[in-house]
Amino acid sequence: MRYWGNYVRYRTKEAFVVAAVFFSSACLLQMFHVPPLTSNETNGQSHSRIKIRSIDDDVTDDDVILKFEKPVNVADPKPTPVKVRGLQNLPKEFRVNLKEERALFKYRIEPDRVVGANGLLNTRRMQGHTWSGPYMSGAVVYLVASNIQHIDRRSLLRETWGSIRDLEGRKIELVFIIGTNNGRQSGIMTSDIVTENSVHGDILQFVGDDHLATNVRLAALQWAGNSLPGDFYVALTDDDVIVNIPYVMDYVTAESPPVVPPASVIMTSIEGGGSIVSSQSQRMFCLDGYEESEVTKRDGHDSVNMSVYSSMKYPPYCPGDLVIMPVSVAQDISQVARVTQPSLPPHLHQVFITGILRRKLNRGDDNIVAAGRQGGYCIKYHPSKVTDAKILWQGWYDGMRHRHHIYSMSAIR
Known part of the structure; x- marks a missing residue:
């Protein structure tokens, strides 16, 4: 009987710990939850309500800096230019060598x-x-x-x-x-x-x-x-x-x-x-x-x-x-x-x-x-x-x- 009493107390304590962890996680998710944009706001594109800022930007007292990765499906408005390379960019009449x-x-x-x-x-x-x-x-x-x-x-x-x-x-x-x-x-x-x-x-x-x-x-x-x-x-x-x-x-x-x-x-x-x-x-x-x-x-x-x-x-x-x-x-x-x-x-x-x-x-x-x-x-x-x-x-x-x-x-x- 003593063995079973200790076992029940241990399992009850473990259940309370698990419940506390789930409750804390739910609270954190609720704090950072961002409701989805309505259809008239998206215009077919993916956006985020949270303003993405860099640590180098000026920060005021009202600013909250959150570091988020840019959504992968948002195109960069200024793509990095590719440096024009050599031989393949010449006209054929100069690209091909003489025999x-x-x-x-x-x-x-x-x-x-x-x-x-x-x-x-x-x-x-x-x-x-x-x-x-x-x-x-x-x-x-x-x-x-x-x-x-x-x-x-x-x-x-x-x-x-x-x-x-x-x-x-x-x-x-x-x-x-x-x-x-x-x-x-x-x-x-x-x-x-x-x-x-x-x-x-x-x-x-x-x-x-x-x-x-x-x-x-x-x-x-x-x-x-x-x-x-x-x-x-x-x-x-x-x-x-x-x-x-x-x-x-x-x-x-x-x-x-x-x-x-x-x-x-x-x-x-x-x-x-x-x-x-x-x-x-x-x-x-x-x-x-x-x-x-x-x-x-x-x-x-x-x-x-x-x-x-x-x-x-x-x-x-x-x-x-x-x-x-x-x-x-x-x-x-x-x-x-x-x-x-x-x-x-x-x-x-x-x-x-x-x-x-x-x-x-x-x-x-x-x-x-x-x-x-x-x-x-x-x-x-x-x-x-x-x-x-x-x-x-x-x-x-x-x-x-x-x-x-x-x-x-x-x-x-």
Whole structure:
């Protein structure tokens, strides 16, 4: 009997505990119960009467913060945009590779100031593969698209911004890209170009027509990719452009400060797998304008026929007169150009090189950057206003006089 009495008391106590738990749960549910909305309030959508707030919002004394997950069937009014990726977003006429690679450019003359016995590359070899040595802390080679007849323009650039050879340890070299014009008579003899290069050491002459803007730049990028170290920078510009050297060099320094491998490396992912490991970012910098989604023109100036370019918009590209990139990127672009039909008109060379070929690398559009300071990096001058160009450069140079720099003897001072 004593056993059964203890058993009954234990079960009775357990029943009271269970009843108390159910009663407490019912009270809590009643406190937080939200009656359903009527049909005229819902309008066919799912809502909540409780105002969802973030802990970062301003809170008043009357506010009650309740953390609720957003209903899964409520669409986000601002969906996260997907970054436009590379190869699959190009028109078919550029997405498909040529069956055979186009021939490499050949060169008649190369710049002694870069490849000669006392040139830039020899200075780099003396220092070793590092930017921490005594000779240089970086290098930018400016590839200037010129014409075999533009002797006066080349002279002006050598007297102005092209006269700066070193700015606070960063080496600067100017290389003019001209063609042989396929034997077409231009009034300038081959011996004249050889003499010009022997005096200044800054001519790169390729076998081809320098009136075709696309070929001039592709020849320059191929030479840079095959001749310069991968951690050098190259800049594409024209012989009627005055470059603000201190602004540009400061920008390059800020974007890619000198590092000592392997203390610092940057990995760039490639779509579809793989990566590039380098001491610098594999990006292209637009220092004279940036177009993110320009509509393809079908009539008027700069128009393109549907059979040539079928997409409604161009990929992001640099439309201006100054583009900077690491040599490694220049090499990649020149290689992919050999399997891509250059069917765009020559006046759209920026679209082809910095837009189509860049995107064809299949690394997305994160590898093209608009400079933070739009304007001020360079000015395009009219060839008839040489005096104005000299005055402009003089003002820029006066702003950098206090900084350590080296200039050539032909410089205007």
